[in-house]
Amino acid sequence: MSLTVLAVGAHPDDLEILCAGTLAKYADRGDRVFMAVSTNGEVGSPTLPKEEIARIRKKESETSAAIIGAQLLWLGYPDEFLYENEQTRLRYIDVVSETRPDVIITHDPECDYHPDHITTGQLLWNTRVMTTVPNIKTGHPPCEKIPAVYFMDTVAGINFRPEEYVDISSTIEKKRRMLAAHASQGEWLKNQYGTSYIEFMETCSGFRGLQAGVRFAECFRRSPTFPANIEKLLP
Amino acid sequence: MSLTVLAVGAHPDDLEILCAGTLAKYADRGDRVFMAVSTNGEVGSPTLPKEEIARIRKKESETSAAIIGAQLLWLGYPDEFLYENEQTRLRYIDVVSETRPDVIITHDPECDYHPDHITTGQLLWNTRVMTTVPNIKTGHPPCEKIPAVYFMDTVAGINFRPEEYVDISSTIEKKRRMLAAHASQGEWLKNQYGTSYIEFMETCSGFRGLQAGVRFAECFRRSPTFPANIEKLLP
């Protein structure tokens, strides 16, 4: 029985860095994958104006999603200024009602440090149970079932406490290509952090792999919510 | 010397599930009890429109409060959409100034997972010290004394770390009746979670009792604020 998976990242390359290997694994075995991006990523350039870099990054995200046959959802919020309010809460409920996932993967609101990441993770965590409630009206009927929510690793693993690992040795090549699709980010991140973002991702995935005794891995934490997920839904 | 107790729950049946046994115990020994409810609980029905279910639930809360002679405060915020902002902060300060409690019992903003619970708990925690400040003007004069704040258990005990227990074996029957007053919730919760909400509460109260070596108990955590409460104010 195939699953529906909704992954939600704050910026256009977050999912590629933090969980694309797992998404590729879901896709490889025939699960349906949605990749949602909260913001336009418009601060992701030291030279281009906001509209232009946003347009470029959306295209890059489409290219990346296409590599694993995932469907992209572009939520279009302003980069670095995503807030949790009634409008966004309703919108994220609607995203879930539209995609009807068995599993949601998103940022960890307790371990992460970037405000857009935390807000994205919180929006999904906050609305997890609300997605089945008839009296909250969005553009789609309420879900039949409360989805499981997994929080993905943080950038550079800062502050993260892994509970489960997914072996992504078989999909690391796809992960590399998905991240490489975000070509606009290459030089600027290299200048900012002194390392290629592909190498950055490889070091992180290699380190998580080494923790779990495999070549490459990604790691996750279950969201501490009632009711706890009891099914084993990571691939 | 009798105490004044203000209990604040996010939804119309939260106090009944999480601390009604303790409230009944306060009432039994002659303390004055206020039960405040943040939201209208209007998502609490799969079939009725919001206004109707809200009206029904307010009545149910009045019935429940009456069982222990408590006074109900119905704050009327929209269910699932309570936010911490200047308006709500002032309102909760006013609720405290009006009731002038020695003890506040509310949701745990650090351990709970539901956004309305967290916001309710945070509002009381945030305003604890503000309630004595003359330059914050509300409808009532500032309190003379900073109240103690206790955080109650979470639904199903998810993520909660108990510090103190209250033996509610003598008031479990009243707790049952108070919860049963929320008759509108019976069938819907049974469908959603596969168990009667009365049994749900009994399992939780029985489990907490078992941890503390009594038949039924409720558990609490002190809010980590300056100045720490030094008095032992739980019954």
Added chain:
Amino acid sequence: MSLTVLAVGAHPDDLEILCAGTLAKYADRGDRVFMAVSTNGEVGSPTLPKEEIARIRKKESETSAAIIGAQLLWLGYPDEFLYENEQTRLRYIDVVSETRPDVIITHDPECDYHPDHITTGQLLWNTRVMTTVPNIKTGHPPCEKIPAVYFMDTVAGINFRPEEYVDISSTIEKKRRMLAAHASQGEWLKNQYGTSYIEFMETCSGFRGLQAGVRFAECFRRSPTFPANIEKLLP
């Protein structure tokens, strides 16, 4: 492909209270189950002398194991006085080398509070990696593969932080019978804690079930060791 499971409890009824539903589920699907008991349980009687109660409890453990076709290992250490030393460390390595488990289930040395529980859990945690080392000589050749280690719930859930749940609704009846096999403990525990030990177990299993949205459950935590287990080995 069937698994081999080694469960190790400190006292004769610990496994029955804390993980028998999971063990029964393993057994039901054809996995091989070993139940090891660290101590003789000889303080488990207010009236009988040590040798007599120890003999009775061993029989009860055999009866319990037989219900799910598990093999009993009786390690025979003195109740309340189990220590971690070279002799016990070698013995527990030998128990693992003899049974060659894929999965070990034992007490949680970080969350539990009883010294025999902590020591038992620590012995298995400490020796996990040692079980594959040729230069540590025991009565059996070293294992080929480092086993996964899961820590089970604590008595009454005190201090435990669940990471994974197993739905034991289908095996709760067997769990009840396994625990009931420890008939010598019935009256004494009732006097000590004011509740039947069968009801005690049912309240705990019911509470854990309620957290995970099922009728009855048991919960576990992964041991934080290198290399982390990556396989999903709970039933």
Added chain:
Amino acid sequence: MSLTVLAVGAHPDDLEILCAGTLAKYADRGDRVFMAVSTNGEVGSPTLPKEEIARIRKKESETSAAIIGAQLLWLGYPDEFLYENEQTRLRYIDVVSETRPDVIITHDPECDYHPDHITTGQLLWNTRVMTTVPNIKTGHPPCEKIPAVYFMDTVAGINFRPEEYVDISSTIEKKRRMLAAHASQGEWLKNQYGTSYIEFMETCSGFRGLQAGVRFAECFRRSPTFPANIEKLLP
């Protein structure tokens, strides 16, 4: 090579209580120090109207800053009602871009309990990385370098977990004078908390000193952000 230090407190006397000894030490060795105050401190009087007490407290802050030759930044937000939103986020980025600090010292958003403290700390933590981003436009060009962020102790040390200590024995006298500049707070705090605020500060600094084996100390925690600060920037 001299450093630039930006300290940001929520209320006019917070920096004086929590980190003035460290700031004086920076100043003594020739570093440049900015002291920013988020709010007007206008609830800091039981008798004076808001505008009057705010005016007085700004003067007191100027007097205090002058003692160590620091430059005061008065942000002017309403006391007890500081919120994290797009406007404040941009403003705090601008404060950083204007002062271009190597080190930021502020309240701890994870350990503190006062909402204005938490919001102030969060604003600096949230915007730490944003301060170098060209596409976020404020009144000043983006910083060249991501500043290090240290979180200071909480009032009365409630809930704080010190990681690093600074010996302030050589500057305690300046700290005393800086705090004494806030003369308007003397009587009111004495009535509220039963102790002179100077003695209060001395007890806290003495206690932190005693933990670190010196006469007086202040303590700090590093903000858990990517990239972690690697330089040792406390004096």
Added chain:
Amino acid sequence: MSLTVLAVGAHPDDLEILCAGTLAKYADRGDRVFMAVSTNGEVGSPTLPKEEIARIRKKESETSAAIIGAQLLWLGYPDEFLYENEQTRLRYIDVVSETRPDVIITHDPECDYHPDHITTGQLLWNTRVMTTVPNIKTGHPPCEKIPAVYFMDTVAGINFRPEEYVDISSTIEKKRRMLAAHASQGEWLKNQYGTSYIEFMETCSGFRGLQAGVRFAECFRRSPTFPANIEKLLP
């Protein structure tokens, strides 16, 4: 109804520094207090041989206990070399069986850092439930009731997380005299830590008082054991 209290410190002056104010308060209201000391404190001198300093310190402890009418139990283990083993476990069970306390106060095995403190705390924590077990034979019949266990503050509050405070403003003078009875420690500690041990204690008690809004306080944490204490047994 009066209580029996057993306080157990690792070294001859530990109880005086960490909980003597609370013990004096118990004594003042008529409760029976035992003060037990694990070790001879024979490393407590830079000049005297072990036997001599041990003899002196025992006398000092007797003087101190006499101030509040407490009975001293001198366990006589070697200073800095107390271990948890079968012999000590039985001995500490015997101490409890002999004194039959309602409340035990001791070091915190999870927060403290000194091995003798940790071992002392662990011995009491480990044996808490064993003290009622008939089949563990010591020099006294088993207790009827499992005592409550509270862990006291650490030296200098390092790493401690207070849960409850006791106002010792009324007994600080007695606490001072009790500590002063340990005159042999005055000069040596002053040389080692640069402060008089009386001032040291006053700063700690003053700091804990300040956290709780009183002049002087001591703080405690409940031991996380099953069954949890439900009674409020601190004075």
Added chain:
Amino acid sequence: MSLTVLAVGAHPDDLEILCAGTLAKYADRGDRVFMAVSTNGEVGSPTLPKEEIARIRKKESETSAAIIGAQLLWLGYPDEFLYENEQTRLRYIDVVSETRPDVIITHDPECDYHPDHITTGQLLWNTRVMTTVPNIKTGHPPCEKIPAVYFMDTVAGINFRPEEYVDISSTIEKKRRMLAAHASQGEWLKNQYGTSYIEFMETCSGFRGLQAGVRFAECFRRSPTFPANIEKLLP
């Protein structure tokens, strides 16, 4: 003013994997470095008998220490069976009294998972304050000053919470050579964990570097002891 550094690892290659870059940096700037190894490492071979592999590994450790001019201390305890008892406690006090370090670097007894690591870390943590005590007699006079203690990373970073980072980009080449000196471990670890131990180390050092914005790093945590170290003693 140059420092004396004592690093203590449980097995012959632990220091090389976890802190050799930092030790090389100390050595490069003229500090004196001691490298102590608790056990013979005699389980470190799947084919050679204990005595032979122990002899080989001691030589390898000497070769490694020589690369940075460090002095090796070979403590000779049995691999996998190091225990904390009176004999070992005295021995580790003696090692400290002999080397008289300003800084001790060792395993983290709270975060690590291997029993020999935990015991080694605990022995140094436990004895930190004892090293200055005249009445504890070892082969050397007591230290004048309590040394600072830093805990190093765990193998594969499992469970570790870094507080401070050291940039080892300038010494990574020496670290590689030091680890490569342990040639006997190459093949066996590759078979056990599926990766070369040099690559293993590089991935870990690269990951820690990436967290701190440099090419390679090692990370540490301060031991939570009284008195806390206040000096900044990492290179």
